[in-house]
Amino acid sequence: MEGKEVTDRENLVVFDYIYKLPKVYYPTVKFPELGDFIYQFPVRVEQSDVPICDILLSKFSGTKYKIQTTFLDGSASHISSYNYSIIDQASKKALETFKQTTRELDYTFPNQGSYVVALDFITIDGKKGNCESDTLVIAEQTLDINYRIKQKFIEDKEFTVIPPTEYAGGTLKLTRIPQALQIELVAITPNSPALEQNVFVDNRAILNEGTHYNFEITEERAYDIRILAEDKDKQLRNEIPLTILVERPDIVGELIISPNDGYEPLIVTLDASRTTLNVPGDEIIYFTRDFGDGEIKKNLTNAVISHTYKYDYDKENGAFLPKVSITTKKGLQTEIVAPQKVLVKKQLVQIEISTPSHPTQIAKAGDPVGFLAEFNRLPEKMIWNFGDGSEPYQCKRRECTEVTKTYLAPGSYSILLTLEFDDMQSVDSVIEMKIN
Numbered sequence: 001m002e003g004k005e006v007t008d009r010e011n012l013v014v015f016d017y018i019y020k021l022p023k024v025y026y027p028t029v030k031f032p033e034l035g036d037f038i039y040q041f042p043v044r045v046e047q048s049d050v051p052i053c054d055i056l057l058s059k060f061s062g063t064k065y066k067i068q069t070t071f072l073d074g075s076a077s078h079i080s081s082y083n084y085s086i087i088d089q090a091s092k093k094a095l096e097t098f099k100q101t102t103r104e105l106d107y108t109f110p111n112q113g114s115y116v117v118a119l120d121f122i123t124i125d126g127k128k129g130n131c132e133s134d135t136l137v138i139a140e141q142t143l144d145i146n147y148r149i150k151q152k153f154i155e156d157k158e159f160t161v162i163p164p165t166e167y168a169g170g171t172l173k174l175t176r177i178p179q180a181l182q183i184e185l186v187a188i189t190p191n192s193p194a195l196e197q198n199v200f201v202d203n204r205a206i207l208n209e210g211t212h213y214n215f216e217i218t219e220e221r222a223y224d225i226r227i228l229a230e231d232k233d234k235q236l237r238n239e240i241p242l243t244i245l246v247e248r249p250d251i252v253g254e255l256i257i258s259p260n261d262g263y264e265p266l267i268v269t270l271d272a273s274r275t276t277l278n279v280p281g282d283e284i285i286y287f288t289r290d291f292g293d294g295e296i297k298k299n300l301t302n303a304v305i306s307h308t309y310k311y312d313y314d315k316e317n318g319a320f321l322p323k324v325s326i327t328t329k330k331g332l333q334t335e336i337v338a339p340q341k342v343l344v345k346k347q348l349v350q351i352e353i354s355t356p357s358h359p360t361q362i363a364k365a366g367d368p369v370g371f372l373a374e375f376n377r378l379p380e381k382m383i384w385n386f387g388d389g390s391e392p393y394q395c396k397r398r399e400c401t402e403v404t405k406t407y408l409a410p411g412s413y414s415i416l417l418t419l420e421f422d423d424m425q426s427v428d429s430v431i432e433m434k435i436n
Contacts, residue, residue: 051078055117055133063110063138063234067117069103069131079103080124089114089135111235112140143229143238144189150182155274171243175252176276178218181244183227185211194233200226220246248278253336255324261343264318265428266309268342272324273303279330286327292320292342309344318344351375351429353417362434365410369433373401379419387413387433407435 028040051071058066067084084105085094090113098105109115117133149167150159151174159182166172183199183206199206199213202224206213217223225242254274259266272287289297291307311318322338355361357370373382384393386405393403407413413433420426 050127050129051123053119053121053129053131055119055131057117057133057136063141064106064108067105067107069119078123079121081122083120085118087116087118089116109136109138112138141236143231143236145227145229145238145240146186147227148184148186150184152180154178167242170241171245174217174244174246175248177220177246177248178216180214180216183213188229192231192234194231196230198228200228217244217246220248250277250279250332251326251328251334252276252278253326253334255322255336255338257322257338257340257342260340263345263425264310264347266342266344267306268309269304269306270322270324271304272336275326275336277328279332282328282330282332284326285329288325290323292322309342311344311346318346320344347427348424349375349377349419349427351417351419351427353415353429353431355433361432362436363407364436365408366406368404368406371403371405371415373417375419380422381420383418383420385416387415410435
């Protein structure tokens with residue numbers, strides 16, 4: 001509108017515009033339905049005998065603003081009084097009016113809405129003038145609550161964090177009781193000395209230790225939780241409702257794997273001992289293990305078992321998902337899937353054992369059998385275990401890459417070679433030998 005080649009007031013047919021400096025302006029207008037023609041006309045703005053003012057709004061914090069008036073011709077010293085009105089655009093009514101002798105004012109707006117600051121002023125020679133600020137839009141403000149939920153069972157020493165995905169919809173489902181829960185208020189923003197925070201369980205305020213709120217879950221039912229934060233000085237408030245729903249199925253399965261990653265051969269403990277039954281008089285009689293690497297063991301009685309995982313070089317795969325199927329005395333069955341895969345990394349050291357004297361790995365009792373070890377990293381120590389109960393044979397570095405062993409009794413023997421290093425874990429390799 002002021003000749004700055006900026007598109008303004010698009011699609012409006014009627015509107016008001018205030019020119020603030022005396023000069024000739026050349027506004028343009030374009031009618032899309034009439035093609036690309038642009039129509040221009042001159043507007044001459046002459047000097048007013050009443051000062052021309054402009055109102056600026058500068059934000060302090062929250063909804064608090066500094067209101068400042070400037071005069072385009074520098075005639076602020078000629079003003080005798082200022083009459084500010086805070087106008088709500090929705091109702092077109094003045095919320096408050098301030099009469100003063102200065103051109104600055106601090107004001108805190110309500111939380112949400114559109115507002116205009118209007119000024120009526122009088123000069124020292126009795127002339128009256130007025131101006132308005134641009135519309136100030138204040139979005140709804142609230143307190144942001146960052147929290148997390150932790151749980152602890154009777155057998156646990158410490159609380160563990162429950163993944164937020166389990167209560168993202170506002171409901172946390174539990175299958176085991178009794179247990180303790182803890183709600184930790186990590187941060188509430190914006191923070192202030194006037195901030196108040198509380199956690200309610202079934203409309204009962206919970207005692208806290210700092211930012212931690214602990215309570216017990218002992219019954220199979222729904223619990224209503226409210227997390228409340230309030231700043232009365234800033235008129236800010238936020239409330240987060242949660243539902244904790246306890247529903248216990250007949251079998252609550254839990255499978256803990258440790259460790260869940262490492263280099264091959266990786267020995268992993270699979271623990272299903274925390275599986276609980278909610279059927280009186282029932283008990284677990286069998287565990288069927290699917291280790292995820294192709295090996296399955298059926299009808300085991302141990303709740304805790306170890307398994308050795310190796311990287312699958314044929315399939316270039318080192319990720320395995322263990323499962324356990326449970327059968328109870330009363331015939332109930334369920335399958336528990338591990339919460340994460342076992343990740344097996346390729347061994348950094350590659351070992352190959354061969355028998356040059358007997359390539360088929362078959363020999364006769366009394367025959368000297370020659371073993372050859374090849375590897376891609378120099379060890380600190382080599383240890384040969386020939387699987388016949390004899391003392392292991394040791395040497396430093398590569399001094400015994402070639403060894404000879406004579407088996408006196410027929411049978412199948414597992415020959416184990418261990419390489420030990422100063423800066424990494426030891427590495428094993430096994431070869432089978434049949435003696436006729």
